[in-house]
Every structure is written in C-alpha cells, then in structure tokens.
Amino acid sequence: MLTVCFAVFAQEKEPTLAEPKPEADSEEQVKEKKDEKEKKEKVPRDFKPSVVKLGLETIGLGRTATSSGFTQLEGQADIDFDRYFFVVDLGHEKNSIANDEFNYSNNGTYFRTGIQINMMPYNQDRSFFFFGFRYARSLFSDEIEFIDDFDKWGQKSIEFKNNNLTATWYEVNMGMKVKVSERLYFGYTVRYKLNKSMKGFDNLTPRNIPGYGRAGKSSNAGFNYYILYTIPFRDKPVPPKPKREHRERNPSSEPSQPTDLFQRSF
Amino acid sequence: MLCVACNNIPDCRNEIEPNAVKISFLDKEDGSLVPIKFDSIRALNTDSIFYQDTTLSKYELNLDPSLNRTSFLFYLSQGVDTLDLGYLRNVAVVSEECGPSIAFSSIAINKHSFDSVALKNDFLDRSLSENLEIYY
Numbered sequence: 099m100l101t102v103c104f105a106v107f108a109q110e111k112e113p114t115l116a117e118p119k120p121e122a123d124s125e126e127q128v129k130e131k132k133d134e135k136e137k138k139e140k141v142p143r144d145f146k147p148s149v150v151k152l153g154l155e156t157i158g159l160g161r162t163a164t165s166s167g168f169t170q171l172e173g174q175a176d177i178d179f180d181r182y183f184f185v186v187d188l189g190h191e192k193n194s195i196a197n198d199e200f201n202y203s204n205n206g207t208y209f210r211t212g213i214q215i216n217m218m219p220y221n222q223d224r225s226f227f228f229f230g231f232r233y234a235r236s237l238f239s240d241e242i243e244f245i246d247d248f249d250k251w252g253q254k255s256i257e258f259k260n261n262n263l264t265a266t267w268y269e270v271n272m273g274m275k276v277k278v279s280e281r282l283y284f285g286y287t288v289r290y291k292l293n294k295s296m297k298g299f300d301n302l303t304p305r306n307i308p309g310y311g312r313a314g315k316s317s318n319a320g321f322n323y324y325i326l327y328t329i330p331f332r333d334k335p336v337p338p339k340p341k342r343e344h345r346e347r348n349p350s351s352e353p354s355q356p357t358d359l360f361q362r363s364f
Numbered sequence: 365m366l367c368v369a370c371n372n373i374p375d376c377r378n379e380i381e382p383n384a385v386k387i388s389f390l391d392k393e394d395g396s397l398v399p400i401k402f403d404s405i406r407a408l409n410t411d412s413i414f415y416q417d418t419t420l421s422k423y424e425l426n427l428d429p430s431l432n433r434t435s436f437l438f439y440l441s442q443g444v445d446t447l448d449l450g451y452l453r454n455v456a457v458v459s460e461e462c463g464p465s466i467a468f469s470s471i472a473i474n475k476h477s478f479d480s481v482a483l484k485n486d487f488l489d490r491s492l493s494e495n496l497e498i499y500y
Contacts (some may be wrong), residue, residue, distance in 0.1 A: 200463045242455055244464050246429075248383070250412040254430045256466075258455050303456040 145180045148334035151275075151283065153326035155189070167194040172309075174324055176214065178334075183214040185230065191308035199244055206238020208309030210269060220339040223277045230271035234291070236309045238263050242302055258302035265307045267294040269320075281328050289320035376462035382488045383468060384424040385449065385495045392479060392499035397421040400500055401440075408435040422494070427451060429466050433474065447481065447498075448474040471495060 151174075158170030172189030187210040194203040212232035218225070241259040248254050270292070275285035291310055294317070304313045311318045389400045401419040406412070407428065414425055414436075428434040432453065438445040452470040457463065469487040473496070480499040485492050 195457060195460050197460065197463065200457070202457050202464070242457065242464055246463075248426065248429050250407070250414055250426045251410050251428055251430070252412065256430055256455070301453055301455060303454055305457045 142337070143180050144334060144337075146332070146334075147177045147179060148332040149178055149328050149330040151176045151326045151328050153283075153285070153324040155187075156323045156325060157321065158189070158191070167196065168192070172322070174326070181216040181219040183216065183228070183230075184211075185214050185232070186211045187232075187234075187309075189309055191306075193306050193308070195305070199246060200242060201244070202240070202242045202305060204238060204240040204304065204306045204308070206236055206263070206308040208234060208236035208238075208307075210234040210309070212269070212271075214271070214273075220337060222336055224336065225274070225276045225283075227274050228272065230269075230273075230287075232269040232271060232289075234267050234269055234309060236263075236265045236307050238265070238304075238308050240302065240304050240306075258300075260299045260302050260304065263296065263298040263304060265294060265296040265310060265313070267291050267310055275324075275326065283324075283326040283328065285324045285326060287320075287322045287324070289322070291318040291320060292316075294318075376458070379458040379462045380465045381467040382490055383429060383466065384426045385468075385471065385488065386492065387423045387425060387496045387498060388494045389421050389423075389498050389500050395499075398500055403439040403441060406437045406439070408437070427468055427488075429453065445477045447476045447478070447496075450474045 153174040155170075155172035155174065158172050162169050162171070169192040170189065172187060172191075174185065174187045176183040176185040188207070189209070190207045192203070192205045194201065196202070210232040211234075212230055214228040214230035216226045216228055218227050239259070239261045240263065241257070243255070243257045245253060245255045268291070270290045271287050273285060273287035275283045277283050294307070294310060294313075294315075296304065296307065296313060307313045311320065389398050390396065391398045399419050399421045401417075402415060404416045405414040405418075405423065405425065407414065407425070409428060409431070415423060425434075425436055427449070433448065433450045435446060435448045438447070450472045451468050454467045454469065455464050456467065458465045467488070471483065471486045471488075473481055473483055478498050478500070482497040482499070483495070484497055485495045488495070
C-alpha cells in the first residue's frame with residue numbers, strides 16, 4: 099500500500115522524460131498577448147462633446163434677497179470632453195457698506211474659466227465628484243464718500259473713486275454634481291483662491307473684489323451651490339467600468355491538495 | 365460672557381491711521397533737541413490754530429486730509445517761517461464699525477524758509493518718533 103502511495107505521489111510531482119515541458123513564450127508572443135489584453139480592457143475614450151450644462155448660483159441669490167447692500171448674480175456653463183469638462187462662470191456683483199458717516203460701493207463683473215476632471219466617469223446616473231482648476235478675472239470700479247471731523251481741519255467731505263480696476267487670481271476647486279432628475283443637477287463647488295493680483299487703484303484701496311471677496315487677503319476660500327439644467331445634443335453611453343485584472347493562479351506553484359485523505363494517513 | 369461681549373467692540377483708535385507729522389527742532393551745531401517758542405503755528409486753508417504761545421522741542425502737526433499738500437506757518441516774535449509739505453493719501457475702509465481711514469505716505473518737503481530741514485521718515489506711523497528734523 100505504501101509503495102503504491104509513493105508511486106502515485108512521485109508521478110504527480112516529477113514529470114517523466116517522455117512528457118515534454120511546454121515551451122516558454124517568446125518575447126514577441128508575450129508582447130502580443132499583453133497588447134491584446136490591454137485592447138480588451140481599455141475603455142474607449144470619446145472626446146466628442148455630448149451635453150451642455152447651464153446653471154445658476156444660489157447662495158449669491160439668497161444673499162441678494164436677504165441682505166441690503168449686496169447683489170450677486172452668477173451663472174455657470176460647462177461642456178464635456180470625455181471625463182473632462184470645460185467650465186465658464188460669469189457673474190456680476192455689487193456690494194456697498196454704509197453708515198451715517200461714509201458710503202463705500204463696489205461694482206463689477208467677473209469670470210472664471212477652467213477644467214473640471216470627473217472622478218466618477220462610470221457612474222450610471224452621471225453624477226460626479228470633481229477636481230478642477232480655474233483662471234479668474236474681475237473688472238470693477240469702486241468709490242467712497244465720507245464726511246469726518248478732522249481735528250484742526252474741521253469737518254471735511256472727501257470722495258475717492260477708482261475706475262477700470264482689474265484683478266486676476268487662480269483657483270483650485272473640488273465639488274460634486276448630482277443628478278436629481280432627467281435634466282436637473284444640483285452641485286456645489288469649494289474654491290481655494292490664490293495668487294491674487296490687482297491693479298488700477300490710486301487713492302482708494304478696494305475693500306472687495308467681485309467674485310474673489312476681501313481684496314486685502316492674498317488667498318481666499320469660497321463656496322458656491324448651483325442648480326444646473328442639462329441640454330444633451332448627442333447620445334453618449336456611460337462607459338463600462340473596466341474590469342480589474344485578476345492574477346491567475348498557477349496550479350503548479352500551489353501546494354497540491356491531497357485528494358485522498360487515506361493516502362496521507364499512513 | 366462679559367469678555368466675549370467686550371471683544372466684539374472694535375477699538376477704532378488703533379485701527380485708524382495717524383494724520384500728524386512729527387517735527388523735532390534740533391540745535392544746528394550739536395544736534396540736540398532745542399525748545400522753540402512759537403507765538404502760533406497755523407496752516408493755509410484753515411482758521412484753526414495748531415499751537416499758540418507754546419515752547420516745545422517736538423511738535424505734531426495734522427496734515428490736510430482733503431489735499432495732497434499742506435503749508436504750515438510758524439509765527440515767531442521776529443517773523444514767520446514756512447514749511448510746505450507734499451504727500452500721497454490712501455483711503456481704505458477699516459471696517460463697517462470704524463469706517464474709512466486715510467494713510468499718508470511719500471511725504472516730501474516742497475519748500476521751506478528754515479535754515480535746514482531733514483526728512484527722516486516719509487510716512488506716518490504711531491511707532492515713529494519723528495518725520496522731520498528742523499535745525500535751528
């Protein structure tokens with residue numbers, strides 16, 4: 099019995115000389131196989147645009163409705179290029195601070211333009227989380243009028259005005275756009291505004307930059323909430339999620355499992 | 365709770381920029397501070413008298429916030445000396461509570477009738493001890 103068991107075990111482990119070893123693939127064959135595999139797994143990229151989204155910023159609208167001295171209207175448009183979106187924001191902002199002694203007002207338009215990268219391109223709802231970069235520019239004017247009692251100089255009325263001010267900055271964005279109905283998306287954008295530069299001012303230092311916020315800060319944070327309406331003009335299926343490669347198990351490298359417990363129980 | 369309430373009240377005095385130029389009178393031979401008696405110190409475009417019958421070695425004179433220049437007149441018993449200063453003004457809104465503040469900078473001596481005047485600091489700041497030295 100023992101002899102039979104050893105003989106079976108020896109036959110499983112050691113190939114006989116009569117059975118030729120399978121020949122190793124040549125380099126070309128390996129490369130061909132790899133290319134074929136990649137072709138099978140690669141999701142086709144479609145850079146032809148298929149949908150435009152038009153949106154309205156709601157936090158600015160809310161502030162416009164609830165606070166005096168502040169008006170903001172901002173719209174957003176984006177168009178898809180595969181998993182990338184070209185985005186443009188366009189807005190107008192008017193801001194004033196006043197009390198009995200002074201009146202400061204600031205008025206201008208701004209735009210931001212850049213790219214958003216869809217981090218969830220295989221989502222069947224086409225909702226997505228994104229990262230993005232923007233270049234932004236604001237064109238604005240501001241003015242101040244105030245009356246003050248200047249000690250030895252008595253009460254004086256002073257007025258300063260800046261026209262044709264420009265400010266530029268860059269933004270790093272992240273956010274989400276969630277499909278709520280067939281054509282409607284809700285989405286937010288968190289912004290980190292940096293590398294601000296401003297020119298054109300003289301005697302009056304601007305307090306605010308439309309679209310940027312406090313002019314005195316070299317970097318700023320922002321948050322916007324959008325309601326977006328989609329206008330599709332081409333059918334574009336959601337790309338299938340690529341299957342992850344599973345490592346094939348090599349049966350010869352696995353320790354052979356005993357098929358017959360009786361054989362090991364000697 | 366009381367402390368929180370106190371902290372919410374801004375101290376605008378520290379936020380508002382100073383508007384007085386600081387002038388020191390020095391002995392032209394040894395450079396030491398010299399008290400000078402003026403019958404009065406006045407300025408063009410205002411009826412206000414900045415100082416009257418005063419003897420000091422350091423004077424603080426407010427600049428005209430509505431113009432980019434101020435001419436001061438120093439009345440002495442033996443005559444009148446003049447000092448004409450030019451400068452830039454920059455207005456910024458400090459806060460809604462404190463309102464605007466004018467910062468004076470790039471102060472320059474346009475003309476004067478003193479023997480010698482030296483510009484030491486061309487901007488106004490609370491930490492500075494003097495802007496001009498007049499050798500008498």
